[in-house]
Amino acid sequence: MVELLSYPFMQNALLAALLVSIAIGAIGTLVAINRLVFLSGGIAHAAYGGVGLAFFVGISPLLGAGLVGVGAAMLMAWISFHQRHRSDTIIGVIWAVGMAMGVVFIDLTPGYSADLMSYLFGSILAVSRSDLLFMALLNVVIIAAVIGFYRPLVAVSFDEAFARTRGLPVRALYLLLLVLAALMIVIAIRVVGLMLVMALLTIPTYLAERTSQTLVGMMCLCAVYAFGFCVLGLGLSWFLSISSGAAIILTAAFGFLGFLLFERLRSST
Amino acid sequence: MAPVIEVENLTLWRDRQKVLDEVSFQLSAGSFLGVIGPNGGGKSTLLKVLAGLLEADSGRVRILSLPPAQAGARVGYVPQETGFNLAFPITVLDVVVMGLLGQKLNKAERKSRAMAALERVGIAPLASRRIGTLSGGERQRAFIARALCGQPRLLLLDEPTANLDPKAQEAIYTLLKSLQPEITIVLVSHDIAHLIGYASEVVALNRRLLHHEALPSEQIHCAQDGHVCEVELLGALLKKAECG
Numbered sequence: 001m002v003e004l005l006s007y008p009f010m011q012n013a014l015l016a017a018l019l020v021s022i023a024i025g026a027i028g029t030l031v032a033i034n035r036l037v038f039l040s041g042g043i044a045h046a047a048y049g050g051v052g053l054a055f056f057v058g059i060s061p062l063l064g065a066g067l068v069g070v071g072a073a074m075l076m077a078w079i080s081f082h083q084r085h086r087s088d089t090i091i092g093v094i095w096a097v098g099m100a101m102g103v104v105f106i107d108l109t110p111g112y113s114a115d116l117m118s119y120l121f122g123s124i125l126a127v128s129r130s131d132l133l134f135m136a137l138l139n140v141v142i143i144a145a146v147i148g149f150y151r152p153l154v155a156v157s158f159d160e161a162f163a164r165t166r167g168l169p170v171r172a173l174y175l176l177l178l179v180l181a182a183l184m185i186v187i188a189i190r191v192v193g194l195m196l197v198m199a200l201l202t203i204p205t206y207l208a209e210r211t212s213q214t215l216v217g218m219m220c221l222c223a224v225y226a227f228g229f230c231v232l233g234l235g236l237s238w239f240l241s242i243s244s245g246a247a248i249i250l251t252a253a254f255g256f257l258g259f260l261l262f263e264r265l266r267s268s269t
Numbered sequence: 270m271a272p273v274i275e276v277e278n279l280t281l282w283r284d285r286q287k288v289l290d291e292v293s294f295q296l297s298a299g300s301f302l303g304v305i306g307p308n309g310g311g312k313s314t315l316l317k318v319l320a321g322l323l324e325a326d327s328g329r330v331r332i333l334s335l336p337p338a339q340a341g342a343r344v345g346y347v348p349q350e351t352g353f354n355l356a357f358p359i360t361v362l363d364v365v366v367m368g369l370l371g372q373k374l375n376k377a378e379r380k381s382r383a384m385a386a387l388e389r390v391g392i393a394p395l396a397s398r399r400i401g402t403l404s405g406g407e408r409q410r411a412f413i414a415r416a417l418c419g420q421p422r423l424l425l426l427d428e429p430t431a432n433l434d435p436k437a438q439e440a441i442y443t444l445l446k447s448l449q450p451e452i453t454i455v456l457v458s459h460d461i462a463h464l465i466g467y468a469s470e471v472v473a474l475n476r477r478l479l480h481h482e483a484l485p486s487e488q489i490h491c492a493q494d495g496h497v498c499e500v501e502l503l504g505a506l507l508k509k510a511e512c513g
């Protein structure tokens with residue numbers, strides 16, 4: 001077990017898990033509490049278009065995913081200001097179009113076929129040093145923004161109308177929230193992939209929501225849960241030789257079920 | 270002294286429907302205005318305009334001589350909807366502190382102001398509870414504390430006593446009365462009996478403003494028979510609003 005940690009790829013994987021957990025804790029919490037998980041799923045899948053585009057023009061896939069993800073986040077923010085009651089339809093459209101664009105760009109890229117799955121389902125064991133650096137950079141942006149705008153972000157999340165009466169720029173804060181969510185998704189893509197990011201957005205946040213008193217507590221707990229699931233899932237995937245992203249998600253799902261059972265038992269006694 | 274609220278020919282459309290139609294009234298400092306009217310009569314809409322959340326399509330609205338959007342810091346608003354995410358992990362104290370957003374205060378000052386507001390509404394012992402664990406009446410008081418802690422000159426309350434038991438209702442009316450005359454109050458309510466006892470004037474609103482009755486102070490604390498008479502008068506006013 002200890003010698004596993006001496007492999008560089010394992011060290012990278014653990015660092016990646018840590019980075020993704022911090023991002024999920026900091027911004028995934030706000031996403032979940034604002035009930036924006038579906039919208040974030042839309043951003044994640046649209047970001048796949050960015051991965052394809054990046055392969056096509058020959059830039060880093062994470063950079064491509066980041067640019068397109070942020071673009072999609074801005075588009076969705078704009079749409080929800082103007083077409084709030086149709087936003088689920090539009091999220092669905094952006095979701096599907098992003099995926100389709102990704103596939104088409106990759107079709108058009110000569111000689112490329114491998115490694116695509118890793119963006120859909122993650123491959124934490126293949127994270128490189130430069131990936132880590134990029135993820136750390138995005139994390140710094142996320143954390144700085146969450147700390148810097150903590151009170152306004154919480155106020156808007158809790159009661160948008162009241163926040164407006166206090167003179168807060170509600171739309172700008174909403175846009176900020178979605179852009180940060182896009183950055184978080186880019187961080188998560190390497191670890192669990194964009195298909196599975198939804199689970200990491202819902203399960204640790206749900207568990208944290210049920211077990212903390214304050215939002216800061218929820219953020220910290222959420223990061224701890226997410227890291228726990230990543231590490232356990234990573235171990236499982238190593239010893240059972242199964243895909244890491246799927247192993248992480250299934251571990252989280254078992255944690256979720258276990259918690260529900262525990263709550264059921266506790267409330268019935 | 271300029272009136273706290275000046276509304277002139279306020280008209281507002283929503284979904285091609287005239288929700289407020291040429292509404293005009295003024296309210297002077299220290300008044301307690303009760304707003305009655307049928308469901309859908311535009312009461313919440315009017316309050317949102319006064320709070321700067323909705324803009325008039327035509328007409329002129331001034332709060333303390335300022336457009337509502339600029340007067341926000343002097344106005345406390347307690348909304349009708351309680352559609353908050355009750356699972357939100359936030360303490361009562363932190364909710365109340367939100368009332369101080371936009372004011373430059375340090376953490377200790379924010380906390381002591383919020384605690385003072387909680388004292389004022391009588392739920393200081395609940396400060397560290399999660400907001401979702403409070404009863405309806407306690408939560409309503411927390412939202413009043415949030416509106417109060419910014420030290421407003423004008424307090425707008427949208428049916429704060431709906432769903433409360435008679436004792437809790439009484440407590441909220443007593444609390445509001447104790448804020449007077451420093452704070453001018455606008456209260457939307459269907460509770461005519463209480464408005465008689467506490468409001469200094471009443472308007473009935475059903476898209477148009479039907480009446481603006483000043484209740485002379487000697488009538489507010491009137492004898493039992495006079496009291497009944499006033500209730501009937503307001504009931505008739507409300508009926509007229511419903512038909513009109």
Ligand SMILES: Nc1ncnc2c1ncn2[C@@H]1O[C@H](COP(=O)(O)OP(=O)(O)OP(=O)(O)O)[C@@H](O)[C@H]1O
Pocket residue numbers: 283284288306307308309310311312313314315349
């Ligand atoms: N967001 C909205 N979009 C379109 N129409 C709206 C909206 N909000 C309110 N309305 C309409 O405006 C009218 C007035 O609504 P308002 O909420 O002001 O009534 P109210 O007097 O507060 O009623 P209640 O006693 O039920 O609270 C209603 O006909 C309502 O359908």
Ligand SMILES: [Mg+2]
Pocket residue numbers: 312313314349427
């Ligand atoms: Mg209303």
